[in-house]
Amino acid sequence: MEDKLRIMVVDDEEQVRGVVCENLSACGFDVVYARDGQEALNMIDEGTHQPQIVITDIIMPRKEGLEVIMELRRRHPDIRLIAISGGGRTKSADFLHLAKKLGADAILPKPLDIDMLEKTVRELVA
Amino acid sequence: MAERLKVLIIDDDAARRTDMRHRLGTAIEVQEADTGETGIALLKARKFDCTFVGDRLPDMAGTGVLQNFYDIGDDMMPTAFVMLGGDAGDTGMADALRWGAHDYILKEQASTPALATSLAKAREIFSLRKARHSAGEKLRHAQKMDAVGQLASGFGHDFNNLLTVILGNTRLMQRRVDAMQDVETRAAILPKIEGVEDAARRGANLIRQLMVFSRQSELSEQVVDLRQFVRAAADQQQKKLGEDIKVRLLDTGTNPTVRIDAKLFDMALANIAANARDAMPQGGALDFAMGSADYGGNEYAHISVRDTGRGMPAHVLERIFEPFFTTKKTGEGTGLGLAMVYGFVRQSGGHIEAASTEGQGTTLDIYLPLYRSG
Numbered sequence: 239m240e241d242k243l244r245i246m247v248v249d250d251e252e253q254v255r256g257v258v259c260e261n262l263s264a265c266g267f268d269v270v271y272a273r274d275g276q277e278a279l280n281m282i283d284e285g286t287h288q289p290q291i292v293i294t295d296i297i298m299p300r301k302e303g304l305e306v307i308m309e310l311r312r313r314h315p316d317i318r319l320i321a322i323s324g325g326g327r328t329k330s331a332d333f334l335h336l337a338k339k340l341g342a343d344a345i346l347p348k349p350l351d352i353d354m355l356e357k358t359v360r361e362l363v364a
Numbered sequence: 365m366a367e368r369l370k371v372l373i374i375d376d377d378a379a380r381r382t383d384m385r386h387r388l389g390t391a392i393e394v395q396e397a398d399t400g401e402t403g404i405a406l407l408k409a410r411k412f413d414c415t416f417v418g419d420r421l422p423d424m425a426g427t428g429v430l431q432n433f434y435d436i437g438d439d440m441m442p443t444a445f446v447m448l449g450g451d452a453g454d455t456g457m458a459d460a461l462r463w464g465a466h467d468y469i470l471k472e473q474a475s476t477p478a479l480a481t482s483l484a485k486a487r488e489i490f491s492l493r494k495a496r497h498s499a500g501e502k503l504r505h506a507q508k509m510d511a512v513g514q515l516a517s518g519f520g521h522d523f524n525n526l527l528t529v530i531l532g533n534t535r536l537m538q539r540r541v542d543a544m545q546d547v548e549t550r551a552a553i554l555p556k557i558e559g560v561e562d563a564a565r566r567g568a569n570l571i572r573q574l575m576v577f578s579r580q581s582e583l584s585e586q587v588v589d590l591r592q593f594v595r596a597a598a599d600q601q602q603k604k605l606g607e608d609i610k611v612r613l614l615d616t617g618t619n620p621t622v623r624i625d626a627k628l629f630d631m632a633l634a635n636i637a638a639n640a641r642d643a644m645p646q647g648g649a650l651d652f653a654m655g656s657a658d659y660g661g662n663e664y665a666h667i668s669v670r671d672t673g674r675g676m677p678a679h680v681l682e683r684i685f686e687p688f689f690t691t692k693k694t695g696e697g698t699g700l701g702l703a704m705v706y707g708f709v710r711q712s713g714g715h716i717e718a719a720s721t722e723g724q725g726t727t728l729d730i731y732l733p734l735y736r737s738g
Contacts, residue, residue, distance in 0.1 A: 251525050257532030264539050297521065324524030325580060334582050347582070349527035349568045352535040 242268040243363060246289035248278040248306065249322075250298040254348075258293070261352045267359070275301025279309060282317075289317060291359055296323040296333045304333070304340060311341035318362040320355075324348035368393045370411065371483070374403035374429060375418035375448060380471065384416065387476045388483075400424040404432050407442050414444040414483050414490075418471075419456045426456075430463035440497050441466075444490035446482050448474065466490050505686075512687050513578030520575050523567070530564040573635075573700040576628060577687050577707035583625040585712075587735055590654055590665050591619045597630060598652045601637040608647030609640075616655025620665035623735040628708045635701035636669050636728055642692065643673025643726060657731065659715050664731035675722040684718055705730075 245267045249255040255271050262269045270287045272278035275298055281287050292310060296303035303321060310317055321337035325347065334345040344358045371388060373381050374397045385394045395412075397403035400421040407415065407429075419426040426447055433441050446467045447460035457468045466486035469478060537557050544550045575581045595613060602611040633652075640650050649672045657666035676684075676691075683689045685706035690699035705728075709716045713733045720726040 251529075253529040254525050254532075257529050257536065261532055261535055264536065324521040324528070325575060325582060332582050335584075348524035349531050349564070352532055 242266065243291065243359070244268045244287065244289045245270075245291045245293060245359065246278060246281070246287060247271045248273075248275060248292060248294040248298070248303070250274050250295065254295075254350075258350065258352075258355070262356070262359070265356045265359075274298045275303060275306040278306055282310070282314065291318045291320065291362060293320045293322060293355070293359075296321060296337060304337060307337055307340045307342050318343045320344045320346060320358060320362070322346045322348055322350060369413045369483075370395070372397065372403065372406055372412045372415040372443070374398075374400065374415065374421065374426075376422050377418070380418075384474060384479065387474070387479050389476075398422075400426075400429050400432075403429055407433070412443040414446060414486055416446045416448055417465075418448045419450055419460070425459075427459045427463045430460065430465060434464045440494065441490065444483075444486035446486045508686070509578075512574070513580065516571075516574045516578040517580050520571055520580060523571050527564050527568050527571070531561060531568075534561045534564070570698060570700060573631075573698070573704035574687065576631075576711070577700065577703040579707050579711040581628070581707075581711070583628065583711060585623050585625050587621060587623050587737075588626055588629070589619065590622055590667070590732075591615065593626065593629070594633070594652050594654045594667060597633045600630075601634065601650065604634075605637065605641055605650065609644060610647075610649045612649060612651045614651055614653035616653065618655045620654075620656045621735045621737075622665045622732045624712050624732060625708070632705040632708045632730075633669070635705050639701060640669070640671035640673060640726070642697075643671055643675070648672035648725075656734065657729075659731040663734060664714065665734050667730045667732070668727060669730075670725060670727040672725040675720045675724050675726055677722060681718055681720050681726075685716070 245262055247255055247258050247262070247269060248271070249258065250273060255273070259269045259271050270281070270289070272281055275294070277300075278292065278294065279301065282289070292306070294303045294306050303323070307319055307321060310319060319342045321334055321342040322345075323333050323337070325333070334347065338345050343362055346355060346358060368391060370393045372395050373384055375381055376398050378398070381396045381398075385396070388394055395406060395410075397406055400423045403415070403417065403421075417426040417429050421428070430441075430445060430447075441464055445465045446469055447456065447465045449456040449460070449468055449470050451470075460468050466489040467482045469482045534557050538554070541550055541553050541557065572581065598611050598613050605611065637650060644650075651668075651670045653668040653670070655666050656663055658664070680691060684702050686699070687703040688699040689703075690697035706716055709730055709732070715731040717729045718726065719729075
């Protein structure tokens with residue numbers, strides 16, 4: 239149990255969060271979730287859950303994914319970051335590239351390919 | 365060399381038609397119709413620069429011909445119209461103008477210079493109206509494109525979340541079923557799950573195309589050797605299209621480098637090939653040519669894709685890049701393939717041109733900015 243990879247999934251959409259978490263659990267990871275960026279940062283700061291990998295959505299209420307990435311990069315440079323986004327909603331849709339520039343280790347578009355996500359996770363900790 | 369003007373004369377008086385034909389001169393190609401019906405049929409089938417219509421035809425009033433087109437509702441006549449009036453005192457002139465005639469001339473005054481003036485005047489008014497009309501069309505087109513873009517950005521994000529939920533759940537179901545001992549049940553359920561997954565992926569593809577069209581997609585650009593890239597794409601298409609369609613590569617010798625999103629470029633070429641295939645149900649050839657070419661005074665990387673299919677008429681050709689425009693049956697085409705190509709090329713800083721000849725084939729010319737290192 240101890241050497242399970244710890245992952246935090248941050249997404250404001252309950253169903254997305256749920257299904258991503260369940261799939262990652264099925265892959266054998268230790269998974270927790272946060273409902274938005276602020277909750278994710280609080281959880282990490284309080285030390286309730288120290289993830290090795292954070293998978294974060296970009297467009298979220300309270301704290302956006304891009305801010306989460308910047309703050310985690312500054313405060314927890316050892317955490318690997320994967321940004322996910324379905325694009326759209328605003329004209330400047332280059333969020334994923336921005337995420338990469340701000341320090342995300344990997345970016346994945348939605349709809350999420352679960353197998354690709356698993357592969358990305360494993361590569362990041364290899 | 366300028367093409368000869370084409371003029372149609374609709375009048376039941378054969379002598380008058382002949383007289384007018386002579387007066388118009390040999391520099392003008394004249395066709396004649398002796399009834400309104402024949403005239404209308406000719407106007408629908410062929411392009412004329414100007415039409416002279418007698419005010420009293422055996423089967424209808426001269427204005428009947430005008431009404432036939434005026435009633436179509438798009439406010440645009442197929443040609444310049446000159447009404448030939450019989451009597452200066454009647455209301456013919458007012459009627460003719462009301463129904464969209466561009467000029468009016470009395471039959472007995474139809475001398476050579478009068479006809480020439482009338483022809484020139486009608487054509488000038490017609491072309492002014494046409495310019496205004498096409499400006500309106502362009503505006504409407506731009507507004508439509510904009511609306512589709514907003515629509516795409518509005519639901520693209522939410523749709524991709526929904527598809528993540530669907531695909532994520534099918535993946536979970538697959539895991540469960542894979543672990544089942546009962547081989548028979550497993551074999552029965554797995555294809556159903558795959559069906560859902562397949563549909564969701566097609567939905568994802570649609571959204572992707574729509575977002576590329578509306579330039580909402582994120583380009584992941586890389587420097588690409590055009591020759592190598594198009595060659596690989598052509599090989600891939602040959603495998604997909606089968607033996608009836610011969611994929612050929614024409615190389616102009618130059619080998620431009622471009623900076624593009626390779627995945628989207630691949631998708632664009634596949635979309636073009638899919639359209640070409642549908643235009644060649646009996647088989648044919650699909651030629652990919654590449655090199656560099658001038659576009660608007662600048663040098664671009666040039667990729668030309670030409671098929672030997674059935675081609676299309678002008679009114680179809682001018683709409684092929686519109687999203688949701690398709691000539692295929694419901695369910696067979698999404699009308700997004702070439703729209704995606706258009707959006708991709710424009711977002712990449714390039715241009716695209718389409719040309720088609722019915723019965724001979726269609727050519728798409730793509731111009732992409734050249735990549736210059738340093």
